[in-house]
Amino acid sequence: MEIRFCGAARTVTGSCHLLTLDDGYKILFDCGLYQGRDEEFEDFNANWMFDPGDIDCMVLSHAHIDHCGRIPRLVKDGYKREIICTSATRDLAAVMLIDSAKIQESDAYYQNRRSKKKGLPASAKPLYTNEDACDSLQSFVGISYGAWHFIRPGLSVILKDSGHIFGSASVTLRIERQGEEPLYLGFSGDIGRPDRPILKDPQPMEELDYLICESTYGGERHNQLPQDVEDLLTVIRETCIENGGKLLIPAFSVGRTQELVHTLDKLENEGRLPQVPVYVDSPMAVNATEVFRLHPECFDREIMDYMLDDPNPFRFNDLKYIRRTDESKELNYLQGPAIIISASGMMTGGRIIHHLYNHIEDPKNTILIVGFCAPHTLGARIRRGDKKIRIFGQELRVRAKVKIMDSYSAHGDEPEMLEYLSSLSRDKLKRIFLVHGNIDRQEKFRSALDKEGFQDIQIPELGDKYELD
Numbered sequence: 091m092e093i094r095f096c097g098a099a100r101t102v103t104g105s106c107h108l109l110t111l112d113d114g115y116k117i118l119f120d121c122g123l124y125q126g127r128d129e130e131f132e133d134f135n136a137n138w139m140f141d142p143g144d145i146d147c148m149v150l151s152h153a154h155i156d157h158c159g160r161i162p163r164l165v166k167d168g169y170k171r172e173i174i175c176t177s178a179t180r181d182l183a184a185v186m187l188i189d190s191a192k193i194q195e196s197d198a199y200y201q202n203r204r205s206k207k208k209g210l211p212a213s214a215k216p217l218y219t220n221e222d223a224c225d226s227l228q229s230f231v232g233i234s235y236g237a238w239h240f241i242r243p244g245l246s247v248i249l250k251d252s253g254h255i256f257g258s259a260s261v262t263l264r265i266e267r268q269g270e271e272p273l274y275l276g277f278s279g280d281i282g283r284p285d286r287p288i289l290k291d292p293q294p295m296e297e298l299d300y301l302i303c304e305s306t307y308g309g310e311r312h313n314q315l316p317q318d319v320e321d322l323l324t325v326i327r328e329t330c331i332e333n334g335g336k337l338l339i340p341a342f343s344v345g346r347t348q349e350l351v352h353t354l355d356k357l358e359n360e361g362r363l364p365q366v367p368v369y370v371d372s373p374m375a376v377n378a379t380e381v382f383r384l385h386p387e388c389f390d391r392e393i394m395d396y397m398l399d400d401p402n403p404f405r406f407n408d409l410k411y412i413r414r415t416d417e418s419k420e421l422n423y424l425q426g427p428a429i430i431i432s433a434s435g436m437m438t439g440g441r442i443i444h445h446l447y448n449h450i451e452d453p454k455n456t457i458l459i460v461g462f463c464a465p466h467t468l469g470a471r472i473r474r475g476d477k478k479i480r481i482f483g484q485e486l487r488v489r490a491k492v493k494i495m496d497s498y499s500a501h502g503d504e505p506e507m508l509e510y511l512s513s514l515s516r517d518k519l520k521r522i523f524l525v526h527g528n529i530d531r532q533e534k535f536r537s538a539l540d541k542e543g544f545q546d547i548q549i550p551e552l553g554d555k556y557e558l559d
């Protein structure tokens with residue numbers, strides 16, 4: 091049996107790992123898009139380290155694009171079997187992949203337009219189209235949390251709530267072997283956080299022989315939530331009331347946006363939210379919020395109780411959801427203070443780019459960064475304090491204030507990841523592979539795990555293969 095790391099190796103996007111069983115049966119964990127601009131990964135998304143037609147089964151941990159974003163291409167290039175995930179992930183992935191296809195198509199269109207202007211051939215093709223995305227959705231099979239699902243004789247899978255985003259799961263395979271104890275191989279997916287609004291706490295994984303574990307926030311510690319709500323109120327007051335400016339919050343359309351909206355909804359119900367118009371400018375966020383409402387099985391106790399008094403935890407009077415492009419453009423001419431929540435979270439594309447373009451040079455405004463930004467993204471440059479950035483080929487000065495609130499992160503910090511893994515037997519667990527992290531954080535996390543008594547912690551590079559026995 092062999093595991094090969096085909097993505098998210100010493101980096102945080104492009105999650106993809108391939109397990110080959112003794113008889114050659116191949117199982118793919120995730121099939122994510124690489125989202126940064128690192129030249130080293132320029133060809134990553136269009137090329138495979140395996141033949142998609144050879145894969146026998148795929149399990150998807152959650153609907154973030156860096157975990158599912160290459161599925162339409164995988165199917166287009168020959169993958170014909172099932173994609174197993176939770177029902178909520180299936181529905182969210184439908185929203186995410188159709189949006190992703192739109193971005194791929196428009197990127198190719200604009201690239202070709204630029205080429206034509208320079209007299210070069212227009213050869214850019216989208217990674218996949220809307221039609222490819224729709225086709226791939228036929229392969230998805232939604233299953234429930236917490237029950238063993240039969241894949242083939244001697245092979246089953248269990249998905250457990252990982253508390254990271256709506257529908258997210260850790261994946262454990264049970265592999266029966268003749269004359270031996272079954273082998274348990276786990277993939278953490280992305281590890282969430284306890285006590286989050288909306289989501290359940292991460293559920294512990296089964297006892298494991300091998301673990302593929304994320305490591306995004308190795309060596310880091312987040313702020314705690316109560317502080318966060320007060321910090322958010324302070325930023326709103328300073329930006330919108332004292333300075334009369336606009337508060338731009340780049341946020342993932344799925345998860346972060348609903349968390350923010352729900353927090354604002356609560357503050358509004360408590361009479362603490364200043365009267366400022368709030369815009370959620372992202373058609374995908376609107377669609378994703380509808381998916382949330384269809385899957386109450388993913389809600390935690392707290393939001394269920396909250397909904398007894400307020401049946402719609404994602405809507406309040408001063409809030410407007412914006413789908414149409416012309417309405418989004420109208421926001422460019424909006425006078426006075428406002429809160430604009432828009433995607434993408436890492437500022438790699440989407441409507442937030444237009445809002446940044448229009449507002450980043452005005453010191454009255456604030457950009458509030460509420461999530462992780464992969465290196466080489468515009469978000470990472472703004473986050474690290476660059477004073478000059480480029481948008482639409484134009485150099486802009488960053489004069490708006492930049493605030494960071496990492497506690498909105500959907501990823502557990504180091505103590506939370508250690509707590510999540512604490513129930514695993516150190517004796518049974520033979521080896522841990524750290525993925526989905528930058529190398530400096532992975533090394534920190536490795537020494538933390540080492541101190542906790544875990545053995546043989548590997549940090550694979552892209553393409554590395556390991557024999558498992």
Ligand SMILES: [Zn+2]
Pocket residue numbers: 152154157254255280
């Ligand atoms: Zn994720």
